[in-house]
Amino acid sequence: MKQFQDDTPLAVDDRWSLADLVRFEQYRLQDQQQDEEQLALRDRQIFQAAAIGASPNLRSRLYRFWLAKRSEQQPQSSDAGQLLQHSLSLSALLMLLVGFASGVGLASSAMVYDGSVPVNVALFLALLVLPQLLLLFLLVITLTFSLVGKQLFASWYQPFTSMAQWLWNRFWKSGARQQFSREQVDDARIRGQLLNQLAQRYKPLFANRAMRLFQVMGIGFNLGALLCVLVLLAVTDRAFGWQSSLTTSAETVHGLVSTLALPWSWLWGEGTGWPSLQQILNTQIRLGQGGQDFAAADFRVWWPFMLLCVLVYGLLPRLLVWAITWLREGRLLDALTFDGYHDQALWRRMHSVAFSSQSLPSDHQGEAATVQTPLQQISASESHLFVLADTLKRYPTAGLQAWLSQSTGAVSEVQPIERLADLASNHSCWLILEGWQPPIEETLQQLKQLADGLIRQQADLHLLLLGKPLPPGSDSDGNTSERPGKPLSARQAEVWRKKLDLLQCANILLHADVDAATAGEHL
Amino acid sequence: MSHRNHPLIAVIGHPNEGKSSVLSTLTEDDSVVVNDYPGETTHCQYFPVEINGEVVLELVDTPGFQNPQRILEWMRATGKTDDALLQAFLQQFSSQPEYHHDCELMQPLAQGAALIFVVDCSRPLLAVDEAEMEILRLINKPRMAVINFKDQDRDYLPQWEQAFRRHFNVIREFNAHQARFPERLALLETLKAIQQSWEPMIDRAITAFEWNWQNRREQVAELIVDYLSWALPLTVEQAVGRDGDKASAEKDAAKQGLEQYQRLISEREIKLFEGIRKLYLHNLFDLRLAQHSVLKEDLFSESTWQVLGLTQTQMVLAAAGMGAGVGVTLEAAFGGLSAGLFATAGAIIGGGSVWFLGDELAKIRIKKLPLGGSKVIVGPSKNPQFPVVLLDRAILYYREIANHAHGNRGGEVQNIKDQSVLRHIESAEQKQFLKLAKTIAENKSDADSARQQLAELLTATLGTIS
Ligand SMILES: Nc1nc2c(ncn2[C@@H]2O[C@H](COP(=O)(O)OP(=O)(O)OP(=O)(O)O)[C@@H](O)[C@H]2O)c(=O)[nH]1
Ligand SMILES: [Mg+2]
Numbered sequence: 003m004k005q006f007q008d009d010t011p012l013a014v015d016d017r018w019s020l021a022d023l024v025r026f027e028q029y030r031l032q033d034q035q036q037d038e039e040q041l042a043l044r045d046r047q048i049f050q051a052a053a054i055g056a057s058p059n060l061r062s063r064l065y066r067f068w069l070a071k072r073s074e075q076q077p078q079s080s081d082a083g084q085l086l087q088h089s090l091s092l093s094a095l096l097m098l099l100v101g102f103a104s105g106v107g108l109a110s111s112a113m114v115y116d117g118s119v120p121v122n123v124a125l126f127l128a129l130l131v132l133p134q135l136l137l138l139f140l141l142v143i144t145l146t147f148s149l150v151g152k153q154l155f156a157s158w159y160q161p162f163t164s165m166a167q168w169l170w171n172r173f174w175k176s177g178a179r180q181q182f183s184r185e186q187v188d189d190a191r192i193r194g195q196l197l198n199q200l201a202q203r204y205k206p207l208f209a210n211r212a213m214r215l216f217q218v219m220g221i222g223f224n225l226g227a228l229l230c231v232l233v234l235l236a237v238t239d240r241a242f243g244w245q246s247s248l249t250t251s252a253e254t255v256h257g258l259v260s261t262l263a264l265p266w267s268w269l270w271g272e273g274t275g276w277p278s279l280q281q282i283l284n285t286q287i288r289l290g291q292g293g294q295d296f297a298a299a300d301f302r303v304w305w306p307f308m309l310l311c312v313l314v315y316g317l318l319p320r321l322l323v324w325a326i327t328w329l330r331e332g333r334l335l336d337a338l339t340f341d342g343y344h345d346q347a348l349w350r351r352m353h354s355v356a357f358s359s360q361s362l363p364s365d366h367q368g369e370a371a372t373v374q375t376p377l378q379q380i381s382a383s384e385s386h387l388f389v390l391a392d393t394l395k396r397y398p399t400a401g402l403q404a405w406l407s408q409s410t411g412a413v414s415e416v417q418p419i420e421r422l423a424d425l426a427s428n429h430s431c432w433l434i435l436e437g438w439q440p441p442i443e444e445t446l447q448q449l450k451q452l453a454d455g456l457i458r459q460q461a462d463l464h465l466l467l468l469g470k471p472l473p474p475g476s477d478s479d480g481n482t483s484e485r486p487g488k489p490l491s492a493r494q495a496e497v498w499r500k501k502l503d504l505l506q507c508a509n510i511l512l513h514a515d516v517d518a519a520t521a522g523e524h525l
Numbered sequence: 526m527s528h529r530n531h532p533l534i535a536v537i538g539h540p541n542e543g544k545s546s547v548l549s550t551l552t553e554d555d556s557v558v559v560n561d562y563p564g565e566t567t568h569c570q571y572f573p574v575e576i577n578g579e580v581v582l583e584l585v586d587t588p589g590f591q592n593p594q595r596i597l598e599w600m601r602a603t604g605k606t607d608d609a610l611l612q613a614f615l616q617q618f619s620s621q622p623e624y625h626h627d628c629e630l631m632q633p634l635a636q637g638a639a640l641i642f643v644v645d646c647s648r649p650l651l652a653v654d655e656a657e658m659e660i661l662r663l664i665n666k667p668r669m670a671v672i673n674f675k676d677q678d679r680d681y682l683p684q685w686e687q688a689f690r691r692h693f694n695v696i697r698e699f700n701a702h703q704a705r706f707p708e709r710l711a712l713l714e715t716l717k718a719i720q721q722s723w724e725p726m727i728d729r730a731i732t733a734f735e736w737n738w739q740n741r742r743e744q745v746a747e748l749i750v751d752y753l754s755w756a757l758p759l760t761v762e763q764a765v766g767r768d769g770d771k772a773s774a775e776k777d778a779a780k781q782g783l784e785q786y787q788r789l790i791s792e793r794e795i796k797l798f799e800g801i802r803k804l805y806l807h808n809l810f811d812l813r814l815a816q817h818s819v820l821k822e823d824l825f826s827e828s829t830w831q832v833l834g835l836t837q838t839q840m841v842l843a844a845a846g847m848g849a850g851v852g853v854t855l856e857a858a859f860g861g862l863s864a865g866l867f868a869t870a871g872a873i874i875g876g877g878s879v880w881f882l883g884d885e886l887a888k889i890r891i892k893k894l895p896l897g898g899s900k901v902i903v904g905p906s907k908n909p910q911f912p913v914v915l916l917d918r919a920i921l922y923y924r925e926i927a928n929h930a931h932g933n934r935g936g937e938v939q940n941i942k943d944q945s946v947l948r949h950i951e952s953a954e955q956k957q958f959l960k961l962a963k964t965i966a967e968n969k970s971d972a973d974s975a976r977q978q979l980a981e982l983l984t985a986t987l988g989t990i991s
């Protein structure tokens with residue numbers, strides 16, 4: 003178990019206790035409200051701090067370490083673990099007292115003696131030993147089953163927990179109607195959830211603890227009974243006899259008695275540890291035969307047997323079971339594997355990798371235009387009509403020409419130019435541009451130069467924007483009335499207009515054959 | 526200039542070709558400004574890929590070329606190439622505002638970046654494109670071309686490919702609006718071919734991407750399992766009014782209880798969806814679904830129950846041998862077309878196809894209270910179709926979210942074909958889903974292990990659709 007790596011910082015006590023489990027669940031319940039990313043960061047750090055290599059039951063140790071770290075980082079204002087500890091000790095004390103009181107009560111009533119009839123041993127045994135013998139028998143069965151793996155006790159304890167939960171809920175529900183504040187009620191509900199989770203997840207452990215509590219009650223009971231008998235014996239003188247409707251045969255009684263006394267027969271023989279046949283005969287209480295001589299020594303011979311019965315069949319088994327459950331709790335705690343569904347998230351977070359591929363923050367804004375260059379419909383064209391030779395590769399000249407004359411009503415020759423800088427004109431002129439491509443700085447600068455040149459002649463620069471050309475295969479040569487290429491979208495025209503606005507050239511006029519269907523639409 | 530020991534890769538290209546979109550999709554970052562206004566990106570934006578705080582790969586978004594032809598002319602005149610050319614260029618132009626974008630985009634290259642040249646190949650190759658590629662050839666950095674189709678038009682592709690062959694030896698198609706996780710991985714894989722020495726680092730990044738994707742899938746499975754663990758055993762209590770006719774008061778309470786039951790589950794479903802969306806880093810995309818998509822429907826609408834979940838035959842097969850509980854409910858579900866309580870809560874039941882609703886969406890009991898009066902308890906649902914419909918919707922939502930490219934800001938999701946996912950998986954798996962859901966609904970001691978099994982099964986199923 004304790005194979006630490008030499009440099010392990012996992013120095014905290016790495017054993018679990020019931021209170022730890024409660025705390026563990028309490029923290030995990032709180033985590034449910036948190037942001038997963040932050041949780042992952044925190045748990046990863048704890049995992050790295052633990053730095054344990056492979057070891058048996060790694061999860062249990064890691065989670066214990068996690069709990070220690072968490073308690074250190076963020077102590078609970080109301081520690082449910084401590085609460086559990088307190089309530090467990092309190093209930094143990096209560097059980098002990100209740101057991102003790104009932105032991106005293108039962109023993110004293112079985113020992114009632116007014117001098118007329120001896121204390122009936124059979125009654126005493128029936129009240130104080132027989133139920134315990136039955137319990138012992140049940141216990142042996144349970145333990146045998148639990149050896150085979152069947153948790154019988156756990157199934158007996160189920161109704162108890164359900165009842166406890168029901169009571170808890172009832173209590174707070176009625177409380178909600180009365181004196182408790184909303185917050186208190188909610189807190190209680192959370193605690194109820196916690197209880198529920200605990201009962202479900204660590205069933206054998208809590209069943210075992212419940213069993214241990216019952217043993218404490220049993221111990222109290224037997225101690226009370228023993229003490230009561232001893233005190234009564236010390237301060238009073240009582241005669242003991244026996245009486246039964248089932249049998250009047252002293253042999254049978256003797257057989258029974260010697261069987262019961264078997265456990266201590268090696269220490270105290272017949273006559274001391276248990277009455278002999280003769281003594282039994284002598285102490286039989288016969289109906290209607292008053293006035294027997296209770297002073298006979300035989301009437302005193304019973305009490306060691308009775309005490310030993312309580313001791314051996316009452317107290318000792320309780321002590322034994324108590325010790326077993328105590329040991330078992332340790333073993334169960336050590337054997338916790340934490341591999342249930344609810345335990346996976348923590349494991350996943352511990353082993354997570356901080357991963358990000360997101361951009362670093364940037365606060366740059368896009369450009370925006372203020373002036374508005376009017377967008378105009380194509381109208382009568384002037385004589386000077388230019389187009390880039392590169393553009394002509396994509397739009398058939400004939401088609402372009404035909405389309406222009408059709409839509410403007412004027413016939414004019416299109417003049418190809420190699421570069422925008424080649425365009426020289428003293429009159430207003432038209433320039434055909436591929437408007438489906440975004441305007442870039444170098445084009446805009448050249449247009450500005452052109453426009454600045456023209457403004458001195460009081461001439462305008464008309465820009466005619468074309469839409470995306472048709473793919474090479476689908477030529478529309480035969481159909482010249484159609485526009486060359488696709489129509490320009492309204493958004494494309496708007497983009498050009500905004501970019502031109504930034505140039506602040508009053509004599510640039512924009513014309514585009516905008517597809518009416520796309521007007522107002524943003525691509 | 527800072528010295529980096531991780532690969533730095535700049536995404537470069539003409540304005541408006543989708544550089545930012547490609548990066549946004551590749552890095553799942555929807556905070557990147559994507560706009561149809563050219564020149565939107567004006568400054569370099571860095572995308573470090575970090576694993577536990579260590580940068581293993583860094584991508585950079587850059588502005589588009591604004592003066593390619595002028596620059597090329599100038600560069601040719603200098604007679605320089607490679608780094609010398611780059612330095613000379615930056616020295617010459619960095620003070621001129623018209624060249625701001627061009628200088629900015631060259632910055633990462635001066636820091637030793639390789640580059641991805643992004644072009645939209647659904648348009649013809651222009652003189653400016655030739656100029657840009659030539660500039661990159663002269664500067665001579667490790668480089669590849671990424672083809673991003675903004676349109677379906679493939680006519681220009683041969684033209685482009687011919688040009689690419691002259692300038693790039695690695696070419697890859699990547700559609701910024703459609704790419705899903707496998708395509709993103711494939712692009713990352715290709716990055717290794719740009720520069721051999723970067724292979725180990727890029728491999729680490731790829732492993733982290735893959736790990737992260739799987740991890741999120743597991744988290745989604747967990748979210749869904751938690752949601753089912755809450756919804757399947759859910760009960761709602763409704764006090765019965767004390768005045769008036771007792772029978773009608775009970776009926777009213779039952780109706781209210783059922784409405785409340787449905788509302789709670791619908792609200793919880795929205796919370797689940799939000800959780801999934803957050804996990805997939807979608808801050809903008811709010812899954813605007815086409816009108817006829819089933820996810821647009823309310824969880825408890827009639828058509829949801831027609832389109833999702835299992836078919837009648839599948840249900841019979843899957844529920845076979847699952848114990849009396851399901852059998853009885855199945856009978857009720859098949860037989861009953863009585864416009865039962867389900868209908869009272871708002872759904873209109875008509876036509877024979879709505880077999881699965883039956884009159885049992887949720888169990889309704891009436892309980893006397895000790896202090897007089899009574900209350901109606903609605904739930905849990907015993908209808909075997911119930912968990913399947915909840916599951917199907919969650920899986921469907923996941924499929925849309927996980928497969929939505931962050932670069933795609935449009936958002937309207939087309940008709941979701943094959944709406945049900947669960948209808949198309951193996952019958953054995955359907956059975957498994959049903960069985961686990963039943964165990965979880967009963968919430969007994971074996972529910973926890975059922976949850977774990979369901980989470981595993983779900984993770985696997987999610988893996989087949991994303
Ligand atoms: N249909 C479609 N549109 C796309 C695709 N990729 C980008 N777009 C659109 O193209 C426009 C420009 O995209 P961006 O990513 O901003 O382009 P960019 O290259 O970064 O542009 P700048 O920053 O201006 O240089 C946007 O309207 C996108 O929606 C794609 O694959 N398909
Ligand atoms: Mg951009």
